[in-house]
Amino acid sequence: MASILPDTARLVLTVLGGLGATYYSLKTLSYLHLHFIRRNTLDRYKTDSDKGSAWALVTGATDGIGRAFAVELASRGFNVFIHGRNEQKLESLKKRLQEQHPKVQFRTLIMDAGKEINDSAAFEKAANELSQVNLKVLVNNVGGASGLLSFMPLHERPSDQIRTIMDINARFPIEITRALLPQLRANNPALILNVGSTSSEFGIPYLSVYASCKAANRAWSRSIASEMRAEGVDIEVLCLWISAVATDYVPKATSLFVPSAQQLARYGLQKIGCGKSTVFAYWAHEIQANMFWILPEWIQTQAIVDIGKQEKLDDEARNRKTS
Template identity: 35%
Template sequence: MPPKLTFDATEFGPSVGSILQIFQRTYNAWTNDTSQLAFSILGTSVAAVSLFKLVRHLWGYVRPSKLQIYCHSETGSWALVTGASDGIGRGFVDELLSNGFNVLLHGRNQSKLEGIVKELAQKHPKRTVNYVIADASSNDSPELAVLEKVKSLPGKLTILVNNVGGINTKPTFVELSNIGAQSIDTQLNMNIRFPTQLTAALIPALQKNQPSLIMNCGSGAGVIGVPYITTYSGTKGYIHSFTLALKAEMVAEGYAPDKRSSKGVEVKGYIIGNTQSGGNKTDVPFFTISSAQCARGCLRQVGNGKTLETPHWRQEMIEWIASVTPEKTMRDSMAQQMRDRKEQEAKEL
């Protein structure tokens, strides 16, 4: 135990002496046997709880997925993936087919989708692959075409992956004040309106076909807010809140996932960081993952009870760094990085 602090505080005068007396009493109280024991117990408890949380958190990235509980229909379990022609959407398609699901691909380029379906049919001969054409960026109820296609499937829809979304401006990085009203509406339609309306239209079928799963693809940009892609950041923030609210509604309506009866509608959202795809060639060393890694990571976390999470531990590190960094420091750094990207893009155009 450290030695007690002893001195005559009155030698330093009344003002300084009173302060030193308080310091002396406080120090001696903290260093007695009882205090030392209390702080040891507290420190050990905090360390144990932190270690438990860390282990439980890391377990979420390696634990066996419960995806297979949604592959239960005798006539074939179907997964609908929006924005499925490339990138993360294509990654979901490959992973779901490999896990025994039939897959309905959504996109707007018919010839491209036909080619993908032919390729996948050869790669997964035991699975059924189909497609539906709908322009998610339009405002003429494109979700209705998808709904009609789902109704015609020879089996049951048990998984909905709301993946479609992105940035529609050229150049990509633009000040909000310089984006036309039509471009803003197009992005809102694609990133918010379409997934919301489609989910609303398909919920009755998913509830009927339970256990079922709804997966919403968000973005780290929806958490921290990124300049020059303001509308995109805002729409992804909406997806995160929409996911939380939809899960709460499923619980309130009695559709909470039940492990014992294998019933319910599971709702999950993903805060996706930088992921390489056909539309994103930006490489952030160490923190960038492939579309296949992203899809695999999302599906691995199915059934773990969490609502919002990241698909890969490396991307979660970015969120942790952002959470402990002073806001001004983070904003200044983000602003400089995005200015550099904006300038680089301008040179390449």
């Protein structure tokens, strides 16, 4: 067949093939470098000040991914403020963490992300508590449905539940960051790590409110990252995309595409300093997403519909067990 093609056509096909091969080779190398080769720059945020050694605040830290980030940061020498709404659970976790990391300091921040969102005094109080330490890292992890069903048809979701989910997942990260940003700016270099979700990209049914919040979280992360550059402030802002993770509340079996919360936190921290504003926290989630995105749209849609239906059933079963 090559013999019947004009020389110009053969040249064009050769060039296109070469460009395509180069593009995918570079993309593969970039993926391998990001997830397996490069070293993170987390240690640059461990600088001391007159307030002492570096501290991190992890919101939603009593369970799952938040607790895993608290453990990982403590293991890397950061003192940690753990945030939650349940004082008893926070104190229990603080005690366990202190036993595991005797050289690290831990404090608790009690604040209900859903109920205190409109209480400016609560945010001022939190900012005052954290002003006593050398705050260098903020992990905006708090999220979820606060005991409500995560998967529900939109027309069945009461308005007060919509507000609660939006307050927890979209408004609270913005408000707590706003309250702490003056301190982070003063303590720079500093880090803001936002825990996002691939649900914002896949259009999963019954998850429209949560997914829209995570889409907003990603957009906000990119915007605030640009704002720090525009202001000339040395604050890194990174949004971590995550997919399925085995946690206390979602007790999935760990597998190639379902890491434990501790694995997710460990890989997530490895992305610090990568130069991107949004990145997959876990290497297999990126492979999974790219495999999905190359499928024809009708196959994508059917797969997402099936996943959403099953997740809805699983969510209802979990809710019945805890209620």
